Amino acid sequence: MSIRHTTKARRGAAATALAAALALAVAGCGSGGGDDKKPGDGADRTSTAPKDDGGDQQPAADSSKTIGEMKGPGGIVVTLHSAERDDGGFVTVSATVTNHGSRLFNAIDWRSKETEVKSLSSVSGASLIDEKGKKRYLVLRDTDGQCLCTTGLSGIKPNESRPLFAQFPAPPKSVTEVDFQIPTMPSVGITLSG
Numbered sequence: 001m002s003i004r005h006t007t008k009a010r011r012g013a014a015a016t017a018l019a020a021a022l023a024l025a026v027a028g029c030g031s032g033g034g035d036d037k038k039p040g041d042g043a044d045r046t047s048t049a050p051k052d053d054g055g056d057q058q059p060a061a062d063s064s065k066t067i068g069e070m071k072g073p074g075g076i077v078v079t080l081h082s083a084e085r086d087d088g089g090f091v092t093v094s095a096t097v098t099n100h101g102s103r104l105f106n107a108i109d110w111r112s113k114e115t116e117v118k119s120l121s122s123v124s125g126a127s128l129i130d131e132k133g134k135k136r137y138l139v140l141r142d143t144d145g146q147c148l149c150t151t152g153l154s155g156i157k158p159n160e161s162r163p164l165f166a167q168f169p170a171p172p173k174s175v176t177e178v179d180f181q182i183p184t185m186p187s188v189g190i191t192l193s194g
Contacts, residue, residue, distance in 0.1 A: 063096055068180065068188040075101030078164075078185060083178075085194035090140070091128065091168045093180060093190075097153065098161040107153035109184045112139070121154040122147055126166045129179040129187070137168045
């Protein structure tokens with residue numbers, strides 16, 4: 001067998017092995033069917049913790065409600081729907097980003113500048129500011145460095161809207177008013193509920 005045929009055979013074998021590995025990885029990411037859940041065992045609870053699957057991890061937000069709005073450059077508008085405390089000591093901010101401009105929008109400037117954060121087009125750079133207490137609360141991270149926020153905010157077309165969320169450590173219960181900030185956008189004062 002010539003060197004050329006040997007090289008082609010090796011490439012084919014490598015491609016087959018890679019395809020098999022990807023198929024196994026995708027199969028391992030399945031939901032498991034969910035048939036083995038028992039009522040009352042906590043398996044039916046929903047979590048506000050995100051999954052990094054390209055931006056589809058945000059909790060449901062009541063988009064009919066508006067608690068604030070941010071208008072940024074290029075016709076980008078972020079409409080805030082809720083900022084809710086939960087029993088675990090977190091605040092989840094839910095919103096919708098809408099591109100009213102004429103160009104595609106990528107939220108690359110909204111990410112955090114930290115080098116260990118892996119989420120690229122995300123709202124990982126968002127923060128809650130308690131002006132009275134002089135404290136700033138940053139978006140939470142998981143143990144892998146992913147933000148507990150919407151990721152995959154790229155290629156937003158003109159007149160397209162996408163839901164987004166960000167989860168923060170909760171300020172003390174006495175703090176009910178905070179400023180919500182996203183890089184490149186003006187901040188907006190919001191009321192925490194819950």
